[in-house]
Amino acid sequence: xxxxxxxxxxxxxxxxxxxxxxxxxxxxxxxxxxxxxxxxxxxxxxxxxxxxxxxxxxxxxxxxxxxxxxxxxxxxxxxxxxxxxxxxxxxxxxxxxxxxxxxxxxxxxxxxxxxxxxxxxxxxxxxxxxxxxxxxxxxxxxxxxxxxxxxxxxxxxxxxxxxxxxxxxxxxxxxxxxxxxxxxxxxxxxxxxxxxxxxxxxxxxxxxxxxxxxxxxxxxxxxxxxxxxxxxxxxxxxxxxxxxxxxxxxxxxxxxxxxxxxx
Numbered sequence: 001x002x003x004x005x006x007x008x009x010x011x012x013x014x015x016x017x018x019x020x021x022x023x024x025x026x027x028x029x030x031x032x033x034x035x036x037x038x039x040x041x042x043x044x045x046x047x048x049x050x051x052x053x054x055x056x057x058x059x060x061x062x063x064x065x066x067x068x069x070x071x072x073x074x075x076x077x078x079x080x081x082x083x084x085x086x087x088x089x090x091x092x093x094x095x096x097x098x099x100x101x102x103x104x105x106x107x108x109x110x111x112x113x114x115x116x117x118x119x120x121x122x123x124x125x126x127x128x129x130x131x132x133x134x135x136x137x138x139x140x141x142x143x144x145x146x147x148x149x150x151x152x153x154x155x156x157x158x159x160x161x162x163x164x165x166x167x168x169x170x171x172x173x174x175x176x177x178x179x180x181x182x183x184x185x186x187x188x189x190x191x192x193x194x195x196x197x198x199x200x201x202x203x204x205x206x207x208x209x210x211x212x213x214x215x216x217x218x219x220x221x222x223x224x225x226x227x228x229x230x231x232x233x234x235x236x237x238x239x240x241x242x243x244x245x246x247x248x249x250x251x252x253x254x255x256x257x258x259x260x261x262x263x
Contacts, residue, residue, distance in 0.1 A: 064146075064224075064225035065225060065226060065227075065228050065231070065234070066145050066146040066225060066228055067142075067143070067144045068145075068146050068147070069143070069144035069146070069147050069148075070147075070149075070151065071148065071149040071152060072149065072151045072152045072158065073124075073152075074152065074155070074158045074160070075124070076124040076126075077149060077152060077158070077161035077164075077165050078161045078164060078165075079120060079121070079123070079124040079126075080121070080124065080126055080165065081161070081165040081168045082168075083168065083171075084107070084109070084113075084117050085120065085121055085126075086168065087107060088103050088107070088114065088117055088118060088121065089127065091103050091106045092127060092140055092142055092230065093142060093145070093230045094230075096141075096230050096232045097130065097139035097140065097141045098139055099132070099137040099138070099139045099140070100115045100118055100137060103118065103140070122140075125143055126142070126143055126144070127140045127143060128140065128141060128143050129141075145230060146224070149165070169245075170245075170247075173245045177196075177197060180195065180196070195242075209248060209250075212248075213246065216246055
């Protein structure tokens with residue numbers, strides 16, 4: 001996962017219910033574990049720091065300016081799988097740093113609601129407050145700019161948490177696409193030619209699928225590694241945030257040994 005700015009999402013009734021009660025299912029189900037919050041935050045920061053000490057390497061090798069975090073705690077994954085919290089993280093990424101007041105104003109929500117969700121993100125090690133330019137409200141920054149959650153699926157609880165987060169990301173991707181459909185008429189035609197949705201279906205072996213997805217990632221990786229999402233100085237003149245989402249979806253049952261090709 002690499003965080004990217006997203007357009008203002010369309011608010012649904014279910015979202016408002018989740019947001020205005022001030023507490024989502026993570027806090028309801030795991031309130032008894034609140035005493036471990038500081039330990040989880042410290043562990044998240046330790047993992048990000050450990051990546052930096054290793055040369056800021058992405059899992060799998062290669063130099064990167066990204067701040068990577070291995071995300072394998074199901075509680076942390078479920079905590080971030082919340083539409084408002086993902087929006088808050090995207091706003092902080094776009095602005096580089098943001099106070100609670102900044103975030104609330106951008107989202108069109110109350111200061112108290114923004115503060116609650118930012119504190120929950122901080123509790124699980126996703127954001128932290130840093131020294132501001134004056135003695136007024138301290139701004140928030142992202143602790144990590146990229147995440148790897150592959151190991152989380154090694155446990156049943158982790159798999160369920162990843163399912164929730166991936167479903168949330170898929171929903172947000174669809175909303176971002178619908179938003180782009182409404183906005184693109186105001187963009188130069190050259191941008192139209194390289195944006196939108198493309199779809200192809202092809203028979204692939206597992207090894208071929210791995211090669212395709214790795215090739216897709218390899219094209220983007222140099223840009224991602226050089227331009228952390230919250231580093232304003234790394235953004236070239238004329239650049240805008242562009243979200244890429246790759247859905248690789250095998251169909252039918254898994255192949256067995258010596259599965260013949262369909263006629």
